[in-house]
Amino acid sequence: MRVTFMKRIAIYPGSFDPVTHGHLDILERGLKLFDKIIVAILINPGKKALFTVQERIEMLEACLEPFPNVEIDTFDGLLVDYAGQKKAHAVLRGMRAVSDFEYEFQMALMNRKLNREIQTVFLMTGLRWIFTSSSIIKEAAQFGGDIEDMVPPLVCKRLKEKFKKTP
Numbered sequence: 001m002r003v004t005f006m007k008r009i010a011i012y013p014g015s016f017d018p019v020t021h022g023h024l025d026i027l028e029r030g031l032k033l034f035d036k037i038i039v040a041i042l043i044n045p046g047k048k049a050l051f052t053v054q055e056r057i058e059m060l061e062a063c064l065e066p067f068p069n070v071e072i073d074t075f076d077g078l079l080v081d082y083a084g085q086k087k088a089h090a091v092l093r094g095m096r097a098v099s100d101f102e103y104e105f106q107m108a109l110m111n112r113k114l115n116r117e118i119q120t121v122f123l124m125t126g127l128r129w130i131f132t133s134s135s136i137i138k139e140a141a142q143f144g145g146d147i148e149d150m151v152p153p154l155v156c157k158r159l160k161e162k163f164k165k166t167p
Contacts, residue, residue, distance in 0.1 A: 010034040010090040010121065011083045013075075016041055016056050017049045018155045019063055020137055022129030026094035027070065029123055036069045038086055043076040050138055050162060063152045080115040090119045096130050 012027060016039070030037050041056055051059070057072055064070045075082040083091060091111060093104055108120035132150050141147050141159040148156050 007035045008033070008090070009036045009038065009086065009088040010092040011038050011040050011079065011086060011088045012092040013040045013042055013079055013082075015044070015047065015049060015134065016060060017051050017134050018056065018137070018151060018159065019060055020129070020132055020134055020151050020155070021149075022094065022096070022125050022132045024063060024152070025126045025129055026092065026123050027064070027067070030092045030121075031067065031069065033121065034090065034092070036071065037092060038071045038073055038088065039064065040079075040082065041072070041074045042079075043074050051158070055158070059152075059155055059158060062154050078114065080111045080118050083118045084115060088118065090121050093120060093122050094125050095122050096125045096133070 010030060010033070012030060014023070016023060027037060027039065039060055041053060041060075043053060049056075053074055057074070060072045064072065073086075079091060091108075093108075095101060095104055104120075104122065108122075111118060111120060129150075137147050137150050138159070139145075141156075142163050144163075147159065151159065
């Protein structure tokens with residue numbers, strides 16, 4: 001009798017503008033649950049990003065090099081459609097605080113309504129990263145704040161370069 005093993009694939013969607021240690025924490029712990037995780041950058045033309053999609057891909061590639069079972073991709077449109085195309089069974093999301101819960105819960109319910117085959121898995125962000133977000137880190141970096149322990153070294157360098165150019 002031959003047993004077929006189905007790969008457990010999850011999509012980890014986000015803007016990753018930029019990737020933070022909090023993102024990497026969720027990813028690393030998610031890899032204990034899934035055989036493969038696709039880090040999917042949402043292309044949202046309505047949202048002003050600091051880094052281009054290509055810059056975000058480059059930073060993610062460098063930061064995720066130690067993880068061979070991680071793929072980096074981009075998508076637009078509905079997340080559940082993208083997940084179906086990638087044969088993923090789950091969406092991986094990190095939650096920092098109660099304030100994240102309402103939005104994430106609504107999104108999970110909508111995704112479940114659109115495709116009952118795609119599950120949403122929430123991981124609580126590690127306590128060390130609970131207060132961080134890409135937005136807060138960008139704002140701190142813009143005004144010269146010390147963000148070195150919140151982002152990988154390459155990301156810190158790129159943030160400093162970006163804000164030297166910004167008046």
